[in-house]
Structures are given as structure tokens and as C-alpha cells.
Amino acid sequence: MNTNQMKKISVIGAGAMGSQIAMVCALAGYHVCLQDVSEESLGKAKQSLEGHMKRRIDKGKLSSEQVDDAFSRLELVTSLEEAVNDTDFVIEAIVEKLEAKRELFAAVDKLAPAHTIIASNSSTIVSSKIADATERPDKVCNMHFFNPALVMELVEVVQGPHTSEETAQLTMELTRSINKTPVLLKKEISGFVANRILGKLMDEAIYLLENGIATPEEIDLACTKALNHPIGPFALIDLTGIDVHYYVRMQRYEETGESSAKPSKTVTELFEKGELGRKTGKGFYTYS
Numbered sequence: 001m002n003t004n005q006m007k008k009i010s011v012i013g014a015g016a017m018g019s020q021i022a023m024v025c026a027l028a029g030y031h032v033c034l035q036d037v038s039e040e041s042l043g044k045a046k047q048s049l050e051g052h053m054k055r056r057i058d059k060g061k062l063s064s065e066q067v068d069d070a071f072s073r074l075e076l077v078t079s080l081e082e083a084v085n086d087t088d089f090v091i092e093a094i095v096e097k098l099e100a101k102r103e104l105f106a107a108v109d110k111l112a113p114a115h116t117i118i119a120s121n122s123s124t125i126v127s128s129k130i131a132d133a134t135e136r137p138d139k140v141c142n143m144h145f146f147n148p149a150l151v152m153e154l155v156e157v158v159q160g161p162h163t164s165e166e167t168a169q170l171t172m173e174l175t176r177s178i179n180k181t182p183v184l185l186k187k188e189i190s191g192f193v194a195n196r197i198l199g200k201l202m203d204e205a206i207y208l209l210e211n212g213i214a215t216p217e218e219i220d221l222a223c224t225k226a227l228n229h230p231i232g233p234f235a236l237i238d239l240t241g242i243d244v245h246y247y248v249r250m251q252r253y254e255e256t257g258e259s260s261a262k263p264s265k266t267v268t269e270l271f272e273k274g275e276l277g278r279k280t281g282k283g284f285y286t287y288s
């Protein structure tokens, strides 16, 4: 199969990532089915995408015709069967919990056609931890987008030892066809490349905060004005979600058993208070 023969892409999980990944695919011309177990998440996804698209039309980046066409190709459903029973490619973007992903992959494996590739957008979990929940491990890989997916160009495609060359190449081709830049990693490592580098920066930022050296505002300012980063580490954690950051670290801690991998005291406190960043209106910063 090649991407010209792909009729339908299914994105599972309509949260921050899944909603925008689905829109990226619909804008590129694919028929897309976005599935979530929660009606509320689907409602929020639709509303958020309409807002993003309106801003792009207002700025002249997209025409209203392009946006209408894309929305006409985007279907939102709660039924997993409806989402995947005739799909060519599945991108999983559900909660960052290994057991939940394994259950989902097993369910998709039973419902989707035999040729369908199932890729995970997980930030940390390598697909070899999931592939054996299916009977098609050769068609399982990682396809890691960055937040916000509508904007960020890179996609890390990770070929595990079980992933066939054909699956890796088709995932690379699909990534290019949705106007993203893919990088193919032929060796699995938890967290992949970009986030491992970012993790070191985040650790140092939190060390400076927890030791009273500087505030989140000051650290973010140092990163944006001295290092020329487009966004500081605390503003970025708020954007990606304190919960996502927390789960990623817990996942790494469970994998390595190293206490240094655990989420920091500050992140754990915010997570327990439900202050998850932009999505809840409060994290390191307060949003109106």
C-alpha cells in the first residue's frame, strides 16, 4: 500500500494531541475519523478546532473553503468499531498509561482490517511494549507528534525490532503527505530524541526553582531572551499539561526504577491539586 491508496485515517483520543493530529490529516486531504470514549472530549475538540481554524482564516493562512472541506472530511465518533472497521491507518493518542494503550491496541487489532497500521503517539512508551497485545506486531510503531500538532513540524517515527520496514516506510510517507517532517529512529529508547533533550532542560529549570534561585517567570525569560527558545520551560509544561508531564515521569520511573526519574515535588503538588496548566486555567501561571 502507499498513501495514495489510503482512504481513511483514524485517530483515537480527541484530547490536546488527537484533535489536532486529526485536523492536520483532514487538512491534507484524508478522510479522518476521530474517536474518543468521552462525548465531552469530542465536543471540546470540535470547539477548539473551530477556534483554531477561524484564527487561521482571519490571518489569511487558510481559506474558508479549505477549512470547510477539511471539516467535511472529519468525522467525530464514540464507537471504536465505527472508527476503525474500514480504516487504513490508526494513530493512537489516548491517555499516557501503558495498560490503557495495550487494551486499546488489542481492541483495534480485532476490529481493523488486516492491512491497517496501528501507530502510537505516546511521548515515552516504545511500541515494543504494546505490539504483543496485537496479532500484527509488524504493523505497530511509534509516530510521535509534538504539541501543538497543528504547528509543530517534526514527527518522530520509531521502528521497533518488531516493526516491518514496510510499516516504517509507509509511516514516513504518511508523515510527509500531511506536510510534516519525519525522522526515522531505528532503535527504540523511552522518550525518543527531542523530549529526552528537553527533559534535561526541564530538570535544571525545576532544580533552579525548587532551590529558590529563580522564579518560573525569570527562568522562562532566561530561556527565551538568552537562549532564544521560542517558549520557556514552565510556559511549555503549562501548555503540554502538568498531568502529561507527571505521567511521562512516572512512566519513566516505573521503567527504570531510578528515583531521579520521578516527577518533581513541585509538579506532583500541582498535579494533585488539579492545576494542570492551560487546560485548567492554572499551572505555573494563571490563565484567563
Ligand SMILES: NC(=O)c1ccc[n+]([C@@H]2O[C@H](COP(=O)([O-])OP(=O)(O)OC[C@H]3O[C@@H](n4cnc5c(N)ncnc54)[C@H](O)[C@@H]3O)[C@@H](O)[C@H]2O)c1
Residues within 6 Å of the ligand: 012, 013, 014, 015, 016, 017, 018, 035, 036, 037, 038, 041, 092, 093, 094, 095, 096, 097, 100, 104, 121, 122, 123, 124, 144, 145, 146, 147, 239, 240, 241, 244
Ligand atoms: N500533550 C502533549 O504535549 C503531548 C505531545 C506528544 C505526545 N503526547 C502523547 O499523546 C497522548 C495523548 O496526550 P494528550 O495530551 O492529547 O492527552 P489528553 O488528556 O488531552 O487526551 C486524551 C484523550 O484520550 C481519551 N481516551 C482515554 N482513554 C481512551 C480510550 N480507551 N479510547 C478512546 N479515547 C480515550 C480521553 O477521553 C481524552 O480525551 C499521550 O500518549 C501523550 O504521551 C502528548
